[in-house]
Amino acid sequence: METALGTETGQVRPAPTLEMVAALAGVSRATVSRVVNGSTSVAPELVHSVEQAVRTLNYVPNRAARTLASRRTYTITLLVPESTSKVFADPFFATVVEGVAKYLNSTDYMLNMVTSSEANPGKTQRYLMGGNVDGVLVVSHHSGDHSWEHLSDALPIVFAGRPLLNAADSYYVEVDNEEGALAAAERLIATGRQNIATIAGPQDMPPGVDRLAGWRAGLHRAGLNDALVEYGDFTVASGAVAMERLLARGKPVDGVFAANDQMAAGAHAVILKHGLRIPEDIALVGFDDDQFATGVEPALTTVHHPIAELGEKMARMLVELIEGRATERVCRLPTSLVVRESA
Amino acid sequence: METALGTETGQVRPAPTLEMVAALAGVSRATVSRVVNGSTSVAPELVHSVEQAVRTLNYVPNRAARTLASRRTYTITLLVPESTSKVFADPFFATVVEGVAKYLNSTDYMLNMVTSSEANPGKTQRYLMGGNVDGVLVVSHHSGDHSWEHLSDALPIVFAGRPLLNAADSYYVEVDNEEGALAAAERLIATGRQNIATIAGPQDMPPGVDRLAGWRAGLHRAGLNDALVEYGDFTVASGAVAMERLLARGKPVDGVFAANDQMAAGAHAVILKHGLRIPEDIALVGFDDDQFATGVEPALTTVHHPIAELGEKMARMLVELIEGRATERVCRLPTSLVVRESA
DNA sequence: TTGTAAGCGTTATCAA
DNA sequence: TTGATAACGCTTACAA
Numbered sequence: 001m002e003t004a005l006g007t008e009t010g011q012v013r014p015a016p017t018l019e020m021v022a023a024l025a026g027v028s029r030a031t032v033s034r035v036v037n038g039s040t041s042v043a044p045e046l047v048h049s050v051e052q053a054v055r056t057l058n059y060v061p062n063r064a065a066r067t068l069a070s071r072r073t074y075t076i077t078l079l080v081p082e083s084t085s086k087v088f089a090d091p092f093f094a095t096v097v098e099g100v101a102k103y104l105n106s107t108d109y110m111l112n113m114v115t116s117s118e119a120n121p122g123k124t125q126r127y128l129m130g131g132n133v134d135g136v137l138v139v140s141h142h143s144g145d146h147s148w149e150h151l152s153d154a155l156p157i158v159f160a161g162r163p164l165l166n167a168a169d170s171y172y173v174e175v176d177n178e179e180g181a182l183a184a185a186e187r188l189i190a191t192g193r194q195n196i197a198t199i200a201g202p203q204d205m206p207p208g209v210d211r212l213a214g215w216r217a218g219l220h221r222a223g224l225n226d227a228l229v230e231y232g233d234f235t236v237a238s239g240a241v242a243m244e245r246l247l248a249r250g251k252p253v254d255g256v257f258a259a260n261d262q263m264a265a266g267a268h269a270v271i272l273k274h275g276l277r278i279p280e281d282i283a284l285v286g287f288d289d290d291q292f293a294t295g296v297e298p299a300l301t302t303v304h305h306p307i308a309e310l311g312e313k314m315a316r317m318l319v320e321l322i323e324g325r326a327t328e329r330v331c332r333l334p335t336s337l338v339v340r341e342s343a
Numbered sequence: 344m345e346t347a348l349g350t351e352t353g354q355v356r357p358a359p360t361l362e363m364v365a366a367l368a369g370v371s372r373a374t375v376s377r378v379v380n381g382s383t384s385v386a387p388e389l390v391h392s393v394e395q396a397v398r399t400l401n402y403v404p405n406r407a408a409r410t411l412a413s414r415r416t417y418t419i420t421l422l423v424p425e426s427t428s429k430v431f432a433d434p435f436f437a438t439v440v441e442g443v444a445k446y447l448n449s450t451d452y453m454l455n456m457v458t459s460s461e462a463n464p465g466k467t468q469r470y471l472m473g474g475n476v477d478g479v480l481v482v483s484h485h486s487g488d489h490s491w492e493h494l495s496d497a498l499p500i501v502f503a504g505r506p507l508l509n510a511a512d513s514y515y516v517e518v519d520n521e522e523g524a525l526a527a528a529e530r531l532i533a534t535g536r537q538n539i540a541t542i543a544g545p546q547d548m549p550p551g552v553d554r555l556a557g558w559r560a561g562l563h564r565a566g567l568n569d570a571l572v573e574y575g576d577f578t579v580a581s582g583a584v585a586m587e588r589l590l591a592r593g594k595p596v597d598g599v600f601a602a603n604d605q606m607a608a609g610a611h612a613v614i615l616k617h618g619l620r621i622p623e624d625i626a627l628v629g630f631d632d633d634q635f636a637t638g639v640e641p642a643l644t645t646v647h648h649p650i651a652e653l654g655e656k657m658a659r660m661l662v663e664l665i666e667g668r669a670t671e672r673v674c675r676l677p678t679s680l681v682v683r684e685s686a
Numbered sequence: 687t688t689g690t691a692a693g694c695g696t697t698a699t700c701a702a
Numbered sequence: 703t704t705g706a707t708a709a710c711g712c713t714t715a716c717a718a
Contacts, residue, residue: 014474015473015474015695017695027704027705029695029696029706030697030707031703031705033696034704037697041703042703058469060469060472061473061695062411062475062694063410063475063696064406064410064411064416065694065710066695067407068405068408068694068695068709068710068711069695069710070698070710071697071710073407080444101423101456101458110455112454112455112456113440113455113456115444115445126403129358129403130403131358132407360710360711361713370688370689371689372689372690373688373689373690373714374689376713376714377713384688385687385688389688404711404712405710408694408712409711409712411694411696411710411711412693412694412714413694413714
């Protein structure tokens with residue numbers, strides 16, 4: 001019968017086992033295991049014949065058996081905070097995953113995604129703590145969810161971005177926000193601006209804090225006043241509102257650094273709406289170098305945020321942690337200024 | 344020493360085993376296993392005491408052991424075609440994943456992502472065929488990559504969208520493209536349009552074909568001429584070009600159905616550029632209901648494509664297949680017309 | 687309905 | 703350097 005029953009879909013031939021390889025190569029299973037795992041202490045000729053056997057049998061080790069015996073899973077979990085069920089649509093998240101996947105592809109580790117489900121809050125926890133995973137990657141961009149920071153007691157774990165809590169003993173990768181913001185301020189200064197404002201991000205998020213600090217540092221170096229500060233929440237709308245407030249102060253403004261491109265885009269629209277020119281009247285620099293930077297006209301000069309690299313680096317650090325190799329606890333990725341038309 | 348060496352980060356207490364549960368509950372391991380797996384033939388009181396023990400021990404089954412013994416992995420792979428390393432940034436893909444993850448969260452299955460790496464073409468294949476996975480989900484949106492269609496001989500596999508090859512014996516979920524396009528045409532007709540054009544998608548992709556057919560069906564029912572057809576490749580730019588050609592024909596056009604919102608957005612810009620009004624002079628209907636539909640002004644009337652549901656349904660079908668429960672071979676999701684301003 | 691015991695395919699320990 | 707052999711934690715006949 002040609003129904004939809006899945007019964008017939010199982011593997012046709014059972015996968016070859018280590019034992020079959022051993023038989024074919026005329027050695028013990030232990031030796032095959034050694035060869036497969038790259039142990040050095042095997043005679044070259046045996047290595048050769050084992051490899052031969054592996055190839056002709058098309059042998060591939062059974063992960064479950066290997067995990068059971070070695071107590072290593074070769075699995076890395078990407079933990080997706082439930083808060084945003086829309087995370088996947090977030091280009092930041094997507095790009096981090098891309099980087100993670102890219103690096104992991106060069107290793108033996110598999111990536112598995114778990115979204116901590118609202119339906120079953122403890123399930124994720126038990127899964128992670130239950131020895132089903134070698135390590136965890138946490139990506140909670142611009143979010144207040146820090147519920148997983150304690151996990152690090154039980155499992156190697158690397159965060160995307162400096163965690164709010166326990167930053168002192170967490171492993172994480174972040175972009176050098178302060179340096180990037182400094183470069184942005186310096187660009188504004190280099191183009192001759194004297195009255196430079198910033199639209200800062202939330203001060204309860206590390207990127208918000210660091211980017212403001214970088215901007216301040218730049219202005220101080222040039223001996224400029226750093227009083228022109230308005231705050232937003234990283235959304236386009238908040239950037240527009242902040243820009244309106246900046247203009248409403250009645251003080252001269254000829255340069256603005258927005259702490260991300262979305263807020264810059266909001267400011268951008270407001271500036272034009274007021275009949276001012278970019279960059280002639282007001283120069284504008286953003287941060288992130290995402291689609292919002294090129295989605296406006298004139299396009300934004302901005303600070304490039306190497307997101308895919310961040311993902312790659314996270315994965316690399318986690319693997320090093322898992323394998324007990326020394327690794328730095330925090331990695332700060334360099335930024336670069338992308339000069340377009342707005343400044 | 345407080346170095347970065349991962350050695351110290353392992354689990355503190357070893358996870359409780361089935362055997363410990365059995366001891367605590369005063370039954371055999373077999374009985375615990377039966378209870379944990381929901382087997383019916385266990386005395387209620389034993390069920391109770393086992394569940395109690397499970398809870399107090401916070402027992403969670405070891406996946407590797409379970410897999411090894413049962414030869415079932417409880418793992419589903421999301422296969423990401425290598426062609427696009429940027430898939431993750433594709434909102435279609437992201438939304439499908441969201442739906443998949445949502446459904447899988449209600450099951451025992453874990454989701455694991457593999458991007459078939461260019462570096463190691465056979466690796467993915469061996470992994471999938473090596474009994475490491477119970478089933479595969481393939482998402483290759485708008486892509487010509489059909490390299491995995493043969494996998495279905497060895498493994499349950501469900502496709503997102505009707506596969507180009509072997510559609511007759513593949514399992515897949517697709518939106519009802521034809522019905523959606525028909526509804527779009529009918530909307531145009533209902534608003535009194537007489538000269539209705541379409542910007543069709545590539546005719547070597549099922550959605551391209553089906554949406555054109557649906558549009559034709561609508562026009563035929565109303566006794567209208569279906570000669571106004573131009574083709575695009577689902578990009579904004581191609582939509583603009585197609586619209587220019589439509590206008591250049593010199594024939595009256597008062598309604599346009601674009602086979603996706605991106606092409607509609609391209610057409611949208613061209614129509615306005617020609618000094619024509621939307622919808623007064625030309626009514627415009629898109630397909631997909633994505634960000635491009637609301638990103639233009641006036642916003643697009645369009646056909647809603649339930650992408651997250653598509654992901655959910657795919658996962659559900661795959662699990663049914665894996666577990667040998669009957670499931671339909673193809674699922675066609677209904678669409679709905681979203682009326683905004685453009686028609 | 688319950689328990690016993692034999693695997694499942696590796697890795698790891700320990701002798702040789 | 704190599705090979706027996708005992709785990710690893712669970713499922714599943716088969717017996718009771």
